[in-house]
Amino acid sequence: MRNKLALSLFFALAALVCAADQQWVLQESTLSYHVSHPLHQTEGVSHAARGKGVCHDGQCDFLIAAPVKSFDSGDSNRDLHMLQATHGAQFPLVSVRAKLPESALTSPSIHLDLEIQFAGQTVQYKQIPFQVTTQGSASRISGTIPATLADFKIDPPSLLSIAVKNEIPVRVDMTWRPQ
């Protein structure tokens, strides 16, 4: 009987170790897209993203999403045009998924494979570099996603008959804390 109880205890501890999954929650974030036009340089900024990360067996899945209409460029007319051009009422969220090894969270820099859902399209970006800074128990992750309008099949908006540039780099700055 003692052997069986010891065995049971061993499996129980093993199960507890395996079940010690780490969960992360997005504490604060700044997402900003940049649009270039010969007459304008525009930044649209959102602080409304929410995110969650789940780590299991040394592998983490992260999901971040923000309402498209939460991006503010300082001009309500431009924001409404952006919402229309990106089909923001039909596809109200932009979401980013990333998988990474748990050990990468403590590295100063990481390269992430991202899957972005935006404007009704799903686009993969491979090996995007991000910087990681640890602040106490929180991790701050920042980097730039080299997104383009063509990637998401968005017709480039124009002003005075001149279209904006295809490149719309998205700057990401997030602080995650363990849950």
Place this chain on the structure above:
Amino acid sequence: MGAASLEQSLSHVTLAAFFPQDQTKPPAAPSIGDLGFPEAQTKPDPLAQARLDKRTHMLKIHQRLGLITTVPLIATVITGGMAGGHQTSSTSRDLHAALGSVTAGLYLTTAYYSVFAPKVAGATTRGPIRLHKTLAWIHGPGMILTPVLGAMAFEQKSRGEKVHGIASAHGAVAIVTAGAYGLAIAAVSFKF
């Protein structure tokens, strides 16, 4: 119950307690539902998208027509200098009046596409578009008043009279109107 079977039962109880089924499964990757967005922020709204599409379509026409209007507007201002003095001919006045009529017609059509573009509920006006809209309160009445005063001045000149009364304000009102119109375009075209 014998000791052996009790032992077996106890070990099953112990194992079952420590290995509940959902703990042995790896946790699922997070989903949008886990993030706690209110349903209103995640639900597709095809009607709102259709309104936005119509709004953008109408404002694109507004933008194009507004730019096209600048051509006869500038020509009207230039010919205005040749239409008002003592030495002016009826031909230059006719040309000025014709250009002014084209300008007013195009302007009203341009305004139509802005005024009747669908409004977005809850959207507040912020940024350079505020100045663009505010200036409409100057060039809008100006674009109505200028041709009216111009017609009065035209009549007076045609009768061989010196332009007098309120009609003499035609030039000044026209300049203010054209200036406000140009500024309204600049407000949304350049970053100040």
